[in-house]
Amino acid sequence: MIDTISWITVYPEIVLMVMACAILLIDLGVKTPLRNLTYVLTMLTLAVVAALEAHLAVAGQTYYGFGNMVVSDAMGNWLKCFAAIAVMVSLVYARPYAGHRDMLRGGELFTLNMLSLLGMFVMISSNNLLLTYMGLELLTLSSYALVALRRDNVSATEAAMKYFVLGAMASGFLLYGMSMLYGATGTLDITQLFKSISSGQIRPDVLVFGLVFIVAGLAFKLGVVPFHMWIPDVYQGAPTAVTLMIGGAPKLAAFAICIRLLVEGMRPLAGDWQQMLMVLSVGSLLIGNLAAIAQTNLKRMLAFSTISQMGFVLLGLMSGVVNGDAVTFAANAYSSSMFYVITYVLTTLATFGVILLLSREGFESEEISDFAGLNQRSPLYAAVMAICAFSLAGIPPMVGFYAKLSVLQALVVSGQPLYLGMAIFAVLMSLVGAFYYLRLVKVMYFDEPITATTVNAPADVRVVLSINGALVLILGLAPGSLMALCASSVRQMLGM
Amino acid sequence: MGLLSLSIWVPIAFGVLLLALGRDEQANAVRWVALIGAVVSLLLTLPLYGQFDNSTAAMQFVENVPWIERFNVNYHLGLDGISFWFVPLTAFITVIVVIAAWEVITHRVNQYMGAFLILSGLMIGVFSALDGMLFYVFFEATLIPMYLIIGIWGGPNKIYAAFKFFLYTLLGSLLMLIALIFLYTQSGGSFDLAKWHALPLGQTAQTLLFFAFFAAFAVKVPMWPVHTWLPDVHVEAPTGGSAVLAAIMLKLGAYGFLRFSMPIAPDAAHAYGGFMVALSLIAVVYVGLVAMVQQDMKKLVAYSSVAHMGFVTLGFFIFNDLGVSGGLVQMIAHGFVSGAMFLSIGVLYDRVHSREIASYGGVVNTMPKFAAFALLFAMANCGLPGTAGFVGEWMVILGAVKFNFWIGFAAASALLFGAAYTLWMFKRVYLGPVTNDDVKELTDINAREFLMLGLLALAVLAMGLYPKPFTDVMDVSVAELLKHVAISKLN
Numbered sequence: 004m005i006d007t008i009s010w011i012t013v014y015p016e017i018v019l020m021v022m023a024c025a026i027l028l029i030d031l032g033v034k035t036p037l038r039n040l041t042y043v044l045t046m047l048t049l050a051v052v053a054a055l056e057a058h059l060a061v062a063g064q065t066y067y068g069f070g071n072m073v074v075s076d077a078m079g080n081w082l083k084c085f086a087a088i089a090v091m092v093s094l095v096y097a098r099p100y101a102g103h104r105d106m107l108r109g110g111e112l113f114t115l116n117m118l119s120l121l122g123m124f125v126m127i128s129s130n131n132l133l134l135t136y137m138g139l140e141l142l143t144l145s146s147y148a149l150v151a152l153r154r155d156n157v158s159a160t161e162a163a164m165k166y167f168v169l170g171a172m173a174s175g176f177l178l179y180g181m182s183m184l185y186g187a188t189g190t191l192d193i194t195q196l197f198k199s200i201s202s203g204q205i206r207p208d209v210l211v212f213g214l215v216f217i218v219a220g221l222a223f224k225l226g227v228v229p230f231h232m233w234i235p236d237v238y239q240g241a242p243t244a245v246t247l248m249i250g251g252a253p254k255l256a257a258f259a260i261c262i263r264l265l266v267e268g269m270r271p272l273a274g275d276w277q278q279m280l281m282v283l284s285v286g287s288l289l290i291g292n293l294a295a296i297a298q299t300n301l302k303r304m305l306a307f308s309t310i311s312q313m314g315f316v317l318l319g320l321m322s323g324v325v326n327g328d329a330v331t332f333a334a335n336a337y338s339s340s341m342f343y344v345i346t347y348v349l350t351t352l353a354t355f356g357v358i359l360l361l362s363r364e365g366f367e368s369e370e371i372s373d374f375a376g377l378n379q380r381s382p383l384y385a386a387v388m389a390i391c392a393f394s395l396a397g398i399p400p401m402v403g404f405y406a407k408l409s410v411l412q413a414l415v416v417s418g419q420p421l422y423l424g425m426a427i428f429a430v431l432m433s434l435v436g437a438f439y440y441l442r443l444v445k446v447m448y449f450d451e452p453i454t455a456t457t458v459n460a461p462a463d464v465r466v467v468l469s470i471n472g473a474l475v476l477i478l479g480l481a482p483g484s485l486m487a488l489c490a491s492s493v494r495q496m497l498g499m
Numbered sequence: 500m501g502l503l504s505l506s507i508w509v510p511i512a513f514g515v516l517l518l519a520l521g522r523d524e525q526a527n528a529v530r531w532v533a534l535i536g537a538v539v540s541l542l543l544t545l546p547l548y549g550q551f552d553n554s555t556a557a558m559q560f561v562e563n564v565p566w567i568e569r570f571n572v573n574y575h576l577g578l579d580g581i582s583f584w585f586v587p588l589t590a591f592i593t594v595i596v597v598i599a600a601w602e603v604i605t606h607r608v609n610q611y612m613g614a615f616l617i618l619s620g621l622m623i624g625v626f627s628a629l630d631g632m633l634f635y636v637f638f639e640a641t642l643i644p645m646y647l648i649i650g651i652w653g654g655p656n657k658i659y660a661a662f663k664f665f666l667y668t669l670l671g672s673l674l675m676l677i678a679l680i681f682l683y684t685q686s687g688g689s690f691d692l693a694k695w696h697a698l699p700l701g702q703t704a705q706t707l708l709f710f711a712f713f714a715a716f717a718v719k720v721p722m723w724p725v726h727t728w729l730p731d732v733h734v735e736a737p738t739g740g741s742a743v744l745a746a747i748m749l750k751l752g753a754y755g756f757l758r759f760s761m762p763i764a765p766d767a768a769h770a771y772g773g774f775m776v777a778l779s780l781i782a783v784v785y786v787g788l789v790a791m792v793q794q795d796m797k798k799l800v801a802y803s804s805v806a807h808m809g810f811v812t813l814g815f816f817i818f819n820d821l822g823v824s825g826g827l828v829q830m831i832a833h834g835f836v837s838g839a840m841f842l843s844i845g846v847l848y849d850r851v852h853s854r855e856i857a858s859y860g861g862v863v864n865t866m867p868k869f870a871a872f873a874l875l876f877a878m879a880n881c882g883l884p885g886t887a888g889f890v891g892e893w894m895v896i897l898g899a900v901k902f903n904f905w906i907g908f909a910a911a912s913a914l915l916f917g918a919a920y921t922l923w924m925f926k927r928v929y930l931g932p933v934t935n936d937d938v939k940e941l942t943d944i945n946a947r948e949f950l951m952l953g954l955l956a957l958a959v960l961a962m963g964l965y966p967k968p969f970t971d972v973m974d975v976s977v978a979e980l981l982k983h984v985a986i987s988k989l990n
Contacts, residue, residue: 378651382610386518393643398669399636405567408632408676412570415680426680430673437669441646441662449650449658486569 009068012075015055015083016124022048023117030110037102041110042094045117049091052120056084065495067130071192074130077492078262078341082127082255089252089348090120095467096356097244099460103363104242106152115152116248119145123256127263132181132191135260139177139224142256143170146249150241162240169223169233177220183213193268201271211275217264218279224257227317228286231310235294238306243362243369246302247355250309251348258344261320262337262496273323280321281425287314288432295439301358301371304439305351308395311436312347316340318429319410322417332417338493339409342486346394346402346478353471354391357384360460360468371443376452384458385447387472394475396440397433402478407433409486502547503560503576506586507624510540510593514616521609530601533612537597540619541590551583553971556979558629566633570683572690575630580976581757581827584969585626585750588834591958592746593619596739598951599842603738603849604652611652614644615739622747626754631679631690634758638715638751639672645740645748652737660735667728671718678711682763696762699988702770709767712760719752722812723782726805733801734854738845741797745804746838750830753811757823757980761815765984768816775816780909782809787916791923795854796847799924800840803880806917807833807892813910814895818984822898823977828969829891832879832962836888839876839955843869846948847928851937856924861933865941870929872944872952877925879959881918887962890969 010017026048030041060080067074094116101107122145125138147170151163185191187209188199199205219230226234238246265276291311298304319340323333361368361377361384368374378385394401407429414426460468478485500508513536521529551559558577566574578586596615604611621644624637642665650661683690686698700708718725729749733741761768768775783806790802807829814826846869847862848854863870879886882893892914900907933939944952962969 378607378610382518398643399639404636404639408680409570411677412680412683415677416684418684423677423681426677427674430677431670434666434670434673438662438666441665444646445650445658445661448647449661481566483565483567483569486567490569 006068008066011059012066012068012073012128015052015059016121016128018055019048019052019117019121019124023114023121026110026117027114030114033110036107037098038107038110038113041113042098045094045113046091048117049087049094049120053084053087053091056080056087060084060492063495071194072131072134073128075128076496078496079127079259081488081492082259082341083124085345085348086123086127086252086255087120089255089352090116090248092352092356092467092471093244093247093251095463096247096352096359099464100244100359100362101242104153105155106242106244112149112152112244115145115149119149119248120252123252126256127259129260129263130193132184132193132196132264135263136174136178136181138256139260140174142253143174146253149245149248150237152245153242156242158240159242162237165233165240166237173220173223173230176216176223180213180216180218180220183209183216187213193263196268197270200269210269210272214269214272214275215279218276218283221257221261221264222283225254225261225313225316226310227283227313228290228310231287231290234310235303235306238309239300239303239369243302243355243359243367247352247359250305250355251352254313254344254348258316258341265320266323266333266337267496277321277323280317284314284317284321285425285428287311287317288429292432292435296435298439299371300369301374301443302369304371304443305354308436308439309351311432312343312395315407315410315429316343316347318425319343319413322410322413322422332413334490334494334497335416336413337497338486338489339406339413341489341493342409343406345485345489346406346475349471349478350391350394350403350475353387353468353475354395356464356468356471357388357391360384360458360464363456371446372453374443374446375450377447379452380454380456381458383469387468388447389444390472390475392440392443394479396437398437400476400479402475402482405479405482405486501560501562501576502543502550503578503586503627504562506540506544506547506590507576507620507627509543509620510536510590510616510623511620513537513540514613514620517609517613517616521613523606523608526605526608529609529612530597533597533616534594536616537590537594537619540616541587541594544587544590544623547578547583547586551578551972553580554975556580556976561629566630570632570690571688572632573630574633575691576627577629578627580973581980582626582754583972584827584831585747585754586623588831589619589622589626589747592743592834592838595838595842595951595954596742598947599742599845600739601947603845607651611648611739614648615743618644618648618743622751625751629692631682631692631695633690634692635672635676635679638755639669641748641751642668645744648740649732649736652740653735655735656731657735660732663728664732667725668718671715671725674711675715678708681708692758696983698763700764702766702989705764705767705988706770709760709764709771712755712764716752716755716760717778719755720749720808720812721752721805722778722809723786723805724778726782726786729805730798730801733804733841734795734797738841738848741841742838742845745800745841746834749804749808750834753808753815753826753830756812756815757827761984762980764988766987766989768984769818772816772818776813776906779809779813779816780906782806783813783910783913784916787913787920791916791920793920794856796844796856796924796928797841797854799856799920800837800844803840803917803920804833804837806913807837810892810895810910813906814891814898817898817902817906818981819898819901820977820981821894821901823981824970824973825891825894825898827891827973827977828894828966831969832887832891832959835955835958835962836876836879836886839872839952839959840880842951842955843873843876846944846952850941853937856927858935859928859938860935861929861931861938862941863929864933865938866943868949869944869952872956873929874925875956875959877921879963881921882914885960885963887959887966889963890966
């Protein structure tokens, strides 16, 4: 018998899955070129799922279901809620673009997105290594298909191939690491894993060996140096609408599995994985920022910028457990990473939203120079893009500043000279980063436009994009509640 | 909402309104709304003077509400004698800048006016913030509108200038950010400035903090040798941008020394006082000499700004009453005078489109009214008694002589250079026979320009003839600050 508690933990997922299948069938009868009915139904489903997750998150209970296979806690519920909203927003931005590019011949764009969201949900709430892996595969397989959705486009198919080969290798790493842990501890359950590692009975060399593979797999999925090679190629090659989908919500899920595996499962090994994360984040900050300077393609530049931003997320994750007063610092550090990821996704959505908006039929607006003089063509969208650029550069009062601030604070508060040095390094790298974001603002505001065409957007895109841009600024003026939300849910996850 | 909050947010609200609704087709309406916004913001700051109590060093008009509870950041505002005058000064200069741009800026008027109004609110925020993080947010946020102002409306090399301005100042501020977080940790999780002032700190910590703050503030002031961005930026910035930059933005740095560096790290400030004095003297003497050989009027005034700000930092780091008050008075005076100098150059530039001294000569023959104003501002720039420029420099020199005769002597002799480069420029631009056709065709200033220069001239004369309202406000707070800085924080 499966108890009611188990159903509570997964009913948003069930709604999502049932609706994904139903919409796939309903779509067969849809004839309109922009697939209005499918679109509306998908939106409704996602809104309902987001609301369900928010409702669970506000209740703030932690449930374990299906024999400890899944967990439903505030952190997971909030992340799932934000992921659902992020997918909604990306679908709003993506639909006109996809319609112009022969990607809406069927309703797969919507169904695949819902399935990838389901994969994210499973990753976020999994409390079992195998289930985590299944969620990850569901997400990435849907993503491969999405990238290849424009099957006659050479760069898209090339990107899909690269993504698939490298992604499969990363999954292999992760799976290998998991099998190592299973061999050493005899359990796939993350809670059990934690208990048996902290008992001190397990041979540490096997554990650390497995850990290396797990961290490598996670680094692949997050896209941090030296496992970052796929990011620029896939970001650039994929249709922009799909770039938005793989660059947005999945980051939330990737963050969640880092927390579940490294923090919940292997906190006793923190000394080891923190060092690994440190190396990864130093490399990402350095290479991401320096390589971004040299790019002329905006999508590629944003790809390298993502790498450096993920470096910052890792900085937060690695500054958690230190000697002595461990748990206080941990809540502080992980919640700063969580805040960072959420605000990063929010900003990225708006950035790609503007890129999608400027792409017209038969014209991809993806070179930085395509943005020349945007301020004279459309002050509103130029302002949205500028707010995002300043936010990603970490200039107050945009929300990106508070994200960087909280990560830096987590580093400094640990009181270790090495971490203080890391903070100074991160700050200097964000100065380098400021240069290429400023260049984007420069192109939009200081250069003369090469084309005088006005920017026309459907009403739904215009409204959502304005709200999205405004939120980046408004959350910067009042970041308190989102910070408090992250802090309280991480504290609950850590059992404080 | 208190008066201080209104002084910050009313101009910002007007600015946002202009950005959102303004169109170039209705440029005139945009200009009037901007002027109304600027004047209303200035009027809002006036009651502050009426209610300000000179007899206490405590913070006044205090507003303190929690802002980001997770980091214990408060929306904490207040003014004391040190920060008080910068609030009306900022609002005043904004009015002048709006008037100055009236006919000159013809494209994207709403963005130009909006940027200046927002900038005005942000700068008032910097002067009134009593919470470290709030200060930083305002301090950094000022970069965005200024970057856009330079980059959109600037001269031929504007992009280089805009980037240099932004990145140069950002580097300094980022190091300060680490210092702020460090202080937050040391003080047990508080960004409250008063707590930081009382926080005991070891010598090493103080030294590191002092230099982190130095990185931010010295670049902003700017002190020699990190002043190199200023001439480049001034040359390329539009007239209004130069005026605000020289009149207010440079003061943010000097103000930071008084509010952060000296009271938080007093022992380090004393230990490196000689170093600061040396840098200031180099700025006063060497940069003064550099100013003399400039061919470009804006560059000349930019270098003269560096030299004048050298007096300010010199005054601060000799740690006596006269020096610190003199530095503060000099900051306000320089706000009026340098603003006026840049606007005068703007008046000429709008007509001839050249900043080269050599393109002019004999302007007095065609623009007599304007030349009279220019002469007054030139005299104020060299520190003639009876003008604003005199009071502060004289106080600083007196203070320096009290501290060490030779430092005072060096500073005083630098006045000579100031007179030399300003008057020489005046001679070459305004006096003598008319040398070319451009100058022959000049028309004298119109009513708008007369109003703008007249207001500044009034301010320069009033402050020079009757500086008491300025010094009275400062006295108690400066004495309190010096008392605080004199006490060691070690052990």
